[in-house]
Amino acid sequence: MSSLLPLASSPVPSSTPTVAAAASDDQMIASNFTTFLQLLTTQLKNQNPLDPLDTNQFTQQLVQFAQVEQQMKSNDQLKTLIAIEQSAQSTVALTYVGQTVVVDGSTAQLGTTGATWVLNVPKPSTATITIKDASGQTAYTGNFAVNPGQQNFTWDGKGNDGKSWPAGNYTMTVTTTDASGQVTALPTEIEGRVDSVDLTKNPPVLSINGQDYTMDKIKRVVVPT
Numbered sequence: 001m002s003s004l005l006p007l008a009s010s011p012v013p014s015s016t017p018t019v020a021a022a023a024s025d026d027q028m029i030a031s032n033f034t035t036f037l038q039l040l041t042t043q044l045k046n047q048n049p050l051d052p053l054d055t056n057q058f059t060q061q062l063v064q065f066a067q068v069e070q071q072m073k074s075n076d077q078l079k080t081l082i083a084i085e086q087s088a089q090s091t092v093a094l095t096y097v098g099q100t101v102v103v104d105g106s107t108a109q110l111g112t113t114g115a116t117w118v119l120n121v122p123k124p125s126t127a128t129i130t131i132k133d134a135s136g137q138t139a140y141t142g143n144f145a146v147n148p149g150q151q152n153f154t155w156d157g158k159g160n161d162g163k164s165w166p167a168g169n170y171t172m173t174v175t176t177t178d179a180s181g182q183v184t185a186l187p188t189e190i191e192g193r194v195d196s197v198d199l200t201k202n203p204p205v206l207s208i209n210g211q212d213y214t215m216d217k218i219k220r221v222v223v224p225t
Contacts (some may be wrong), residue, residue, distance in 0.1 A: 093204035093215060096194045101208065103217040105190045107171045109209040116154045117172050118189035121146045125176040127186065131155055132171050139165045146176065169210055189219060 108115040119127070124147055131140040140159050153172075157165050174186040192208040205212045 089203050089215070090199050093197045093199065093206065096206055096215070096218070096221075097197055098194065100191060100193050100222045101206075102189050102191045102219045102222060103208060103213050104187065104219065105208075105211065105213065105217065106173065106188045107169050107209065107211050108190045109192065110155070110157050110165065110167050110170050112167075114154045114156045115170055116152055116191060118150060118152055118191065119146065119174065119186060120150050120189070121148050121176065121186065123148050123178055125178040125184075128175045128177070129153065130173050132173075133165065134169055134171075139170060191222060 102118060106117070108117055115131075121127070124145075127144050127146045129140075129142055129144065130138060132138050140155060142160070144153075155170070155172075157167075159165060172188055174188060175183055176186050177183050190209065194206050194208055196207045198205040198207070198212070203214050203216075205214060206218075207213075
């Protein structure tokens, strides 16, 4: 026999295999390698002296097995790193519970002291502010001159007609018009208390004023005065 018998290619696990699938792949690799060694031993014993075993092909087979084994080990290490990262994210998320934070967002909760948004104005302009309730109904709208920098806008819960709106979540949209007449949408931030953390989500989700936010939305932590 002048060549090795072809070996069935072993399936390479995906980046996030299940534990059972990974164990099955390991067993298959071990079984195939054992079969390969048995075939090699048999061929060495029974090879034709005038047509000896092709050492190049034998080396290629060994290299292929080594590559697959190395890839499986790399996948196992990657799974471990992902698990460590997810555990670290959960630990950090839990530390935010009960903290007052500022996050990117447009929905604030109207309470007894009103609803507050944070504006970051890039240059002097006129801001057009529109506030809507959860159903999309406009509760308030107004125009204000704003200066560059960070500033709070607190709505007292009264509409343009003087009517008081009920407590709940309200969404603000802001556009600014500068001296040249250019109109720009202005992003807003909200300040609120982290009520809970959902660790079943990946990444974990923080609940603030009844809205869900990921940790990357947090801009700063505020110590209440």
